Amino acid sequence: MIRIAWRSLLAHKLRSFLTALAILLGVAMISGTYVFTDQISRAFDEIYSEAFKGTDVTITRTSSFSSDYGAAVGGLPESMVEDVRAVDGVKEANGYISGMGAIAVDGEVVETGGSPTLFFSYVPSAMSATSYVEGDPPTKPGEIAVVKGLAEDEGLGIGSPVTVIADTGTYETRVSGVFTFASESSLGGSLLLNTTFEDGQLWFDLDGQVSEIDVTAADGVSPDALATRLRAALPEEADVKTGEQAAADASQQISDALGTFINPVLLSLGGVAVLVGAFIIFNAFSMTVAQRRREFALLRALGALRRQVMWSITGEALVMGVLASVLGLVVGMGFAAGVNALMKALNVDIPTSSLVMQPRTVIVGLVVGISITLLSAVVPALRATRVPPVAALQEGATLPAARYSRFTPYVAAAVAALGVLGMVNGMYGVGSTTQRLLAMAVGAVLLFVAVAMLSKYFVAPVAGFIGWPLTRVAKTSGRLARDNSMRNPARTAATASALMIGLGVVVFVAVFAQGLKSSFVDGFDQVVRADYVVAATNYLTLPGDTARRLEYVPAVDTSAGVNIQVVQTGGAKKTTTTLNGVEPSTFSKVWSFDWIEGDDTVLPKLGTDGALLEEQTARSLGVKVGDSFSVQSPEGEKAGFEVRGIYRDPMMLVGITVGDAAYDRLSPRSQLYMVLVTATGAQGADKAALEGALADVPTADVMTAAEYKDMMVGSINQLLNLLYGLLAMSVIISLFGIVNTLVLSVYERTREIGLLRAIGASRRQIRRSVRYESVITSVIGGVLGILVGIVFAYVVTTRFGGMGIKFSVPGAQLVVFLVIAVVVGVLAAILPARRAARIDILEAIHYE
């Protein structure tokens, strides 16, 4: 049977190729995702295990809770290093400082694309992962050493000036040496710098403290044993880990970060591609079966069992599924390399190691590819078994309807109901976020399938409607195209559905993002009264005195900063939220609170124990004005607050807002996120004045309110473009589906086309009619996709309305998507149209 299947595949090379391509690309996206993220995890594994190689035990400050935002915790007392050295079994112990900031070369901040710029003090020790390739480690204040990759990129040599920007201020330094870290000349996109111990303490506000103590064990003492001893000897605030554990934890954190965002996003995009592929396979096999109707009838007449007919088709699907999946794995490696290149092009620097295909990747790829192919071929195969032997003697290529086809509307309704259930369960149900997202995804898939099943009932009138303008433009070609696309509604529906899914997801993303953007802009406009926003580049914080310094600029009326840190609230069930610290007396001049309870007069009276809550936080804490609640910082500091007011602001000041004095109780170090400025003078002059006042803080970016909004919207757009790029794959796959259908339609209509040519139709008219048919199909898919995408986005945004995301339809973009649908149709038609136009009249007339 496999041999028959193989023959059939070879006999229809183009169709087999296009069908296989659909599944191949889906498998490639899924396996490529794994290869891509595995590679990142592995790269970090290697780096961290190298970084902690000589270190047996490492001690850091205990964080009272771990947050996704990597909240900064302070250091350990410097004296603890001596305590550690005193513990039996310790061979060597060194304390050092580490911190994050930014550097500038020639007044320009060195961009990292979101990765951190890490400083750590140099310790002359065998433990250290740094090794100097040029010059010497920093020894005097104002000396700094840079990692090799940075020196190369920025053209730094011994003696080059480098400006260091830390939360405490800006410092001028000179390069004393160049090093490699863990034998790497760079660590992903991060910048690494060595400082002296004293500079580190000064820059990172760690006077009398160390960030970390690294320990080597004496001979014969195992790291585990030493860690146990140290834990016993040191106070609670010291978090003791073996080097191995610390390396594992660090790379686990990376894997978790990948696992919670990049992996699911890429995998679901791969899933969309596979789903699109499934429709194409289903369609291709349906068409194959219809075409080979007589062949099956003949087989049956010759005594073949239904089972054997069934086998000959599923066998073909199996061969195709295996081939496409295996090739898909290979292409997946290329896909991973492509994503690497894309990231690089978008300036997202990630460490890469060699691309590896883990057994898990192979298994998932093969299972998904083969099972989807087989599943999609089952219904057509079943229909083939229903071809009666007598069909061998009949004209035409219509298939008997599937046995239960009259139940299709009911089945579709049931599938739709299940889909709605899944969506509802995902949005309102209980369970972990992953479970709920999964329920929503399954619900969405089922809804797509239901729409696809039902679409054969309305595709004909819709095609008639869409085709109408074409019949005006070009009477014959338009008319033929329209009629042909209405001729086999099930086929047109399945072909269009493939595009519907890809475009539907694109539209969903677009509408959702539009809601996000317009909500942000509206939210910003509503609350921000400032003329200027000063924020730090590279997701850093501003020096703590920025707001104060700007007050001295003559044109400035008010300059008020917002400090932000992550804190934990609540009683038994702790939740993480943001704590905003503002200057109580001036903040209302730059900020217009949307009060639910309270008014601007409560602000100056906040003191050290008054707090304002954003509506949602108030609700989740279950507190009203007058109630008290407590907050804990990552360092473990606790403070109690009384609710003095409640406001609505889901976009900007989420969480808890307190006065600076209260903020300092929880975190003495400044974490200035932005400064809002109102000014009196002319815009251009003011901006220049503000920039002048901050000339020595290269990370400070002075923006007008409008520029700030543009920047935020721009960063959403950047993410959007990445998503669009990946979703394009699904659209391309559905394009192949249209090609596939058209090639077959043209083939089936050879005789008609010959007749048309004989009575005077030109090649151009034939080409055009195929192209129009293609466009009608693709526009149906596009319109359906846009509708479904808008509905999904509406449902989801309504559900998450509380988070401040509004429902907003990007009209102009939808037009663009429709144009894309038309372009897909035109492109898909190129090959089939050419084939149709080349049909030889004589051959066509003799063709049966």
Next chain:
Amino acid sequence: METMDREATQTAPAGPACEASDLDAADAVVVARGITRDYGEGDAAVHALRGVDVDMVRGRLTAIMGPSGSGKSTLMHILAGLDEPTAGTVEVDGIEITSLKERELTQLRRDKIGFIFQTLNLLPTLTAQENIELPMTIAGRKGDGQWVGQLIDTVGLADRLDHKPAELSGGQQQRVAVARALVGRPAVLFADEPTGNLDSKTGDQVLDLLRRSVDDFGQTIVMVTHDAHAASIADRLLFLHDGRIVYDCGRMARDEIFEVIKSLEDRR
């Protein structure tokens, strides 16, 4: 070689004689000279036509007959510009067509030629009326309403105009095809066994239609047929045998035609 073939054509064959057609070859719509058509090359070559000279007279119905494989369809295709001869020239309504480019051939088919095939003459998605008007639509011309009406009357399908081909009988379909072929007032109408798939009664209706279009509208028709009865309505009959025209006769009765056919079949 070619001259020899041509001489062979001229040689009167042994067998039943027919009255030579008395038509005036000076007024010819289609003029073919020295047509040969070979399929394949070398030893395996099939000589479908071995040198045919023929003039199709304006306003007459010419039937092409001959045993299966004698080259009837091949000749018709070449005369209609659907196929290219290996050698020889064809003029349709004064235009030399063997050297025309694809685009010019399309134009020729629009302006000067009508076709009726044995089966599947109509587009299944269009109604009868739309099928009839199809050549005009394709050419982007405004149909002559009066002429279309007259044709519809002639083919007698006024009450079936809104039906799709699948809802029409085979005979009705062929009548629609005749109307479709006539709608552009082609210089010449080619029909390849137009009644081949019909029973004698419906076949007669179609033949009657063809005959009337010649008599009433002065249409020129070239019809390939196997059927002696169909051929008996022709003004002139050409008999092909082995790629050559062996008889060129005027009107013949059915019995006479049978006799010629029989003699040709005996020859092999």
